[in-house]
Amino acid sequence: MNRALFALLKSMMNSLRDLLPIILVIAFFQLFVLQQPIPNFLDIIIGTLFVILGLTFFIYGLEMGLFPIGESMANAFARKGSVVWLLIFAFALGFGTTVAEPALIAVVGEASQIAASGGMIENTAEAMKSYASGLRYTVAFSVGLAIVIGVLRILKGWSIQYMIMGGYALVVIMTAFAPREIVGIAYDSGGVTTSTITVPLVTALGIGLATAIKGRNPMVDGFGLIAFASLTPMIFVMGYGMII
Amino acid sequence: MELLAQIFHTTANTVYDILPIAAIIFGFQFLVIRRPIPNLKRVLFGFVYVLIGLSLFLLGLEKALFPLGRLMADQLTNPEFIHGVGNALQTLHWSDYYWVYIFAFAIGFSTTIAEPSLMAVAIKANEVSGGAIGIWGLRIAVAIGVAVGISLGSFRIVTGIPIHYFIITGYIIVVIQTFFAPKMIVPLAYDSGGVTTSTVTVPLVAALGLGLAETVPGRNVLIDGFGLIAFASLFPIMSVMAYAQLSEYRTRRSQLIK
Numbered sequence: 001m002n003r004a005l006f007a008l009l010k011s012m013m014n015s016l017r018d019l020l021p022i023i024l025v026i027a028f029f030q031l032f033v034l035q036q037p038i039p040n041f042l043d044i045i046i047g048t049l050f051v052i053l054g055l056t057f058f059i060y061g062l063e064m065g066l067f068p069i070g071e072s073m074a075n076a077f078a079r080k081g082s083v084v085w086l087l088i089f090a091f092a093l094g095f096g097t098t099v100a101e102p103a104l105i106a107v108v109g110e111a112s113q114i115a116a117s118g119g120m121i122e123n124t125a126e127a128m129k130s131y132a133s134g135l136r137y138t139v140a141f142s143v144g145l146a147i148v149i150g151v152l153r154i155l156k157g158w159s160i161q162y163m164i165m166g167g168y169a170l171v172v173i174m175t176a177f178a179p180r181e182i183v184g185i186a187y188d189s190g191g192v193t194t195s196t197i198t199v200p201l202v203t204a205l206g207i208g209l210a211t212a213i214k215g216r217n218p219m220v221d222g223f224g225l226i227a228f229a230s231l232t233p234m235i236f237v238m239g240y241g242m243i244i
Numbered sequence: 245m246e247l248l249a250q251i252f253h254t255t256a257n258t259v260y261d262i263l264p265i266a267a268i269i270f271g272f273q274f275l276v277i278r279r280p281i282p283n284l285k286r287v288l289f290g291f292v293y294v295l296i297g298l299s300l301f302l303l304g305l306e307k308a309l310f311p312l313g314r315l316m317a318d319q320l321t322n323p324e325f326i327h328g329v330g331n332a333l334q335t336l337h338w339s340d341y342y343w344v345y346i347f348a349f350a351i352g353f354s355t356t357i358a359e360p361s362l363m364a365v366a367i368k369a370n371e372v373s374g375g376a377i378g379i380w381g382l383r384i385a386v387a388i389g390v391a392v393g394i395s396l397g398s399f400r401i402v403t404g405i406p407i408h409y410f411i412i413t414g415y416i417i418v419v420i421q422t423f424f425a426p427k428m429i430v431p432l433a434y435d436s437g438g439v440t441t442s443t444v445t446v447p448l449v450a451a452l453g454l455g456l457a458e459t460v461p462g463r464n465v466l467i468d469g470f471g472l473i474a475f476a477s478l479f480p481i482m483s484v485m486a487y488a489q490l491s492e493y494r495t496r497r498s499q500l501i502k
Contacts, residue, residue, distance in 0.1 A: 047304040065289065164434055175408045223432045
């Protein structure tokens with residue numbers, strides 16, 4: 001019992017250390033640059049305590065739940081040898097985790113405002129809503145597609161750099177043709193699609209696959225799924241902006 | 245009492261976020277793979293821990309750090325702070341915003357260190373590379389990338405230079421670096437662009453961008469307020485490859501000396 005308590009205490013200390021930089025930055029700017037007292041001091045202490053506890057639990061759960069299940073599923077798919085089901089799973093994982101992502105919902109809402117004020121769509125609540133949901137499904141689809149491409153890459157052992165460079169080239173070409181208003185949002189959408197739960201799962205999936213398949217190196221072939229997932233949304237959002 | 249209601253609300257939200265993922269995983273596990281999950285009890289406990297952890301984490305951020313961070317982004321971009329009270333009508337040079345760039349750098353670095361998804365990737369990378377890639381080395385490399393990216397991004401908002409010049413230049417640098425970086429780091433470096441921006445970084449950085457675009461004369465919030473996230477996910481790619489190049493160079497040199 002004592003040992004478990006000690007381990008918990010130790011990981012809480014780790015979480016505190018992870019958080020310390022933010023606390024220092026905010027305190028420094030508040031006290032020395034802006035020269036203002038820190039409001040609601042008690043709230044901040046309680047909140048910080050929550051963050052530390054939360055981070056501790058999250059890391060525990062990561063090692064116990066998310067990593068093992070991602071890897072065991074990758075293993076099972078590899079042994080079963082059913083590529084089709086694996087790809088369907090990859091698509092579902094990408095699409096399913098993205099479509100409900102709160103950060104994405106916020107971003108498409110803003111994008112629809114831009115489109116309305118830029119005269120690309122009618123300036124009515126209804127038109128904006130349908131634009132936003134269309135965009136949301138487009139991005140979710142593009143992330144699903146990205147995971148599928150990434151998994152195929154691991155299966156076939158294609159090297160990642162040419163695919164990413166091809167993606168960059170596409171982004172650059174589309175930037176030239178896409179409406180200027182959508183470009184900023186499109187670039188941002190690549191970053192917001194990958195959430196805190198998706199990343200560990202997808203990483204474990206990739207590494208699990210690369211470990212299970214003969215001739216693949218988990219370091220060279222296992223990573224890279226997230227990279228595709230943050231590249232395709234840019235292309236698809238600009239495409240969406242050009243078509244509509 | 246209010247706190248309890250908040251806890252309940254955040255937990256409910258997190259459950260709602262996790263639900264589709266859990267449905268997909270368990271659906272495929274039972275319908276397609278049709279094999280019992282090894283250590284099912286442990287895995288379920290792990291999911292519950294992730295759920296509790298993420299809820300507490302988000303609640304704590306919302307209670308403590310976000311309001312303060314947003315307030316500070318607001319205050320730092322306030323014209324009165326930048327000009328000094330009284331001479332708010334002066335025209336401003338981009339260099340007058342120096343506190344904004346310093347804040348952008350500091351907040352980018354510190355939020356990335358606290359980013360849970362980056363920790364997950366760093367743990368895995370350390371494990372897979374057999375310890376060749378240090379957890380802290382990777383996290384600090386990524387954090388430096390984000391910090392540089394966000395301060396450059398704020399500079400862009402202040403000056404109003406179109407975003408794609410920066411992004412395309414960034415791509416060219418990434419492509420050149422790819423040819424020279426150790427081969428095993430490349431996929432991880434590409435990945436680290438996407439993982440840096442999630443729970444902690446996005447809300448604070450978005451507040452900074454929107455605050456800046458609102459106060460700098462001649463900027464449009466809707467057009468110029470975005471793009472910081474894009475910077476934050478491009479620059480870590482370069483910094484992680486640079487980190488690998490540096491450590492490779494150092495080992496090679498120490499071998500030569502021996």
